[in-house]
Amino acid sequence: MTGTGTTGPIRPARPARHTRPAVVVVGSGPTGLLLAGDLATAGVPVTLLEKRPEKISNLSRAFALHARSLEQLDARGLADELEEAGQRLERLRLFSRLTLDLSTLPSRFNHLLVIPQYEVETSLRRRAEEAGVDFRFETEVTGLEQDADGVTVRLRTAAGEGELRAAYVVGADGMRSVVREAVGLPFPGHSVIRSVVLADVRLAERPETLLTVNTAGDVFAFIAPFGDGYYRVIGWDRRRDVPDHEPLELAEVEEITRLALGRDFGMHDPRWMSRFHSDERQAPHYRVGRVFLAGDAAHVHTPAGGQGMNTGLQDAANLSWKLAQVLAGRAGDELLDTYEAERHPVGKAVLRSSGGIVRLAMAKRPWTLALRAGLTTLLGAAAPARRRALGQITGVGYRYAAPKGAHRLTGTRVPDLALAGGGRLYEALRGGRFVLVAPGSYDPGAGRGDRLTAVRWAGDRRTTLLVRPDGYVAWAAEGATPAVTEAALAAHVG
Structure with missing residues (x-):
């Protein structure tokens, strides 16, 4: 529960297949x-x-x-x-x-x-x-x-x-x-590493760590579990540069893994193998x-x-x-x-x-x-x-640019705040709405009920936050009056 009366996303009726999409x-x-x-x-x-x-x-x-x-x-x-x-x-x-x-x-x-x-x-x-x-x-x-x-x-x-x-x-x-x-x-961009090998295999020996990764000289290897008994193995040998369509045998994957990790963990029964190249492009x-x-x-x-x-x-x-x-x-x-x-x-x-x-x-x-x-x-x-x-x-350290003169929190990611009544901010966000986190109670009005959830801080705070549906601060103020808050809501929420 969020303390706001919202327990999850609103599910609209499934549109007819012939409906023109927006x-x-x-x-x-x-x-x-x-x-x-x-x-x-x-x-x-x-x-x-x-x-x-x-x-x-x-x-x-x-x-x-x-x-x-x-x-x-x-x-x-x-x-x-x-x-x-x-x-x-x-x-x-x-x-x-x-x-x-x-x-x-x-x-x-x-x-x-x-x-x-x-x-x-x-x-x-x-x-x-x-x-x-x-x-x-x-x-x-x-x-x-x-x-x-x-x-x-x-x-x-x-x-x-x-x-x-x-x-x-x-x-x-x-x-x-x-x-x-x-x-x-x-x-624009370029290929950074070529002829990377991938294989989904079973292992006779279970790796000591959940993710196993290492480099040794010109080779690199990475092993991660699927959870169904198979493991994904990714390997690269800088000295072997072949096209993506070049056939891949398990022996090559085993050799790269041994060179990078010291052993091949008894890999066997591959269900899929392939090559790819990794690009940097934007x-x-x-x-x-x-x-x-x-x-x-x-x-x-x-x-x-x-x-x-x-x-x-x-x-x-x-x-x-x-x-x-x-x-x-x-x-x-x-x-x-x-x-x-x-x-x-x-x-x-x-x-x-x-x-x-x-x-x-x-x-x-x-x-x-x-x-x-x-x-x-x-x-x-x-x-x-x-x-x-x-x-x-x-990804938690990124912030978005804020208008000149905006509150220092504007554009920042909001962590999962504790709310009055025992709820959490990210539960309140589950309706896909803006969330107003205020020091006291705030009535968003019947006209905004479908796009704004109002909640209260847990504890004594003076800051009012308007949190975007993606969890970043759209607007913030210290000791905001109802008139100031209303103006911010009109500008951001509509």
Whole structure:
């Protein structure tokens, strides 16, 4: 319970399949699923297009949920079930002697949750279906055109060619995004590591740690459990640069693992093996008119630090409520510009941090080895530097730009505050609404009941916070009068 009378998200009735969507989301990975579920929960008709058949793939590469993503999932009532399905890790080893203690994070989720991406997709898809998202699988987007009133999406299905019209389109369709290409956006960058091997195998020997990772000279290896008896093995040998289509044998995976980790743990019975290359790329813009990019369609980077899926989830959480506000007529088009303004710098920072981890992990030259040793010493000895690194990797340290003269908390992430009556802030956020956290009782009025939840601090506080649906401060004030609070609500909530 939240103490506000709200026990969970409002579930609108499932729209008829022929209903024209207000938003078309392309891609049913975690980013697209969270975004579509948010929009449908807010009452926005949304269609999700996916070219794959109707199933959840178990061949995903992501294996970790960081604290900020777990907070976002908590605000949607999903974190607890995922916590039960995954395994907690309180220390994250990046390279060599550098290990970060996650237990010090200022979050209810002061750990890394090791969980396969398909488990996250399963929960998000169920939520989206319950909210009324119109799923259309085996539907390929072949192009789109936009005008002042909307976007026409061209489709190809088994039944032939077709079109779908919507007010907005979001491309969450991965690195090779058709949506990004259709709006003419480049994807500048380069391949960082090539011929990375992946294998899902059984192990005769169980690793001592939940996540096993190490580098040795020119080789790197990583092992993580699926939880069903299989393990994902990721390996790279800098000296072996072959095309992605080159056949992969288990012997090669075993050799890389032995070189990096000292033994191959008796791996056997592979159910899937593949090669891939890891790029660092970012689109120059996340918005072109009525079309938006999110997740891997907007940015890709190395898997170091496990930030990929997490960054996409947070893109979706940022964009969904803004689209809902504009479509409901409560905000102007300029609100949608803040999506790129807020998320593009975060994507750029993730590229830098994940790329830096890889380069330092594989350091060979004396100056890079010295830099790695120095960074390890600094993070071990300097608490501010360690907090900054933790905040960046886990996502809890990012803040968005605030207008000049705004309260110092504006744009910051809000932790899971304790509320009067025993509730928590992230429970209050589960309705997809703004949340006003005030020192005393506040009546939002009947006209705002569907978009604002008013709660009280637990304890004696003078600060009034208006928390956005994505858990960031939209406005704050000390000792705010009812008139000042009302003006802020009119400006932000409508």
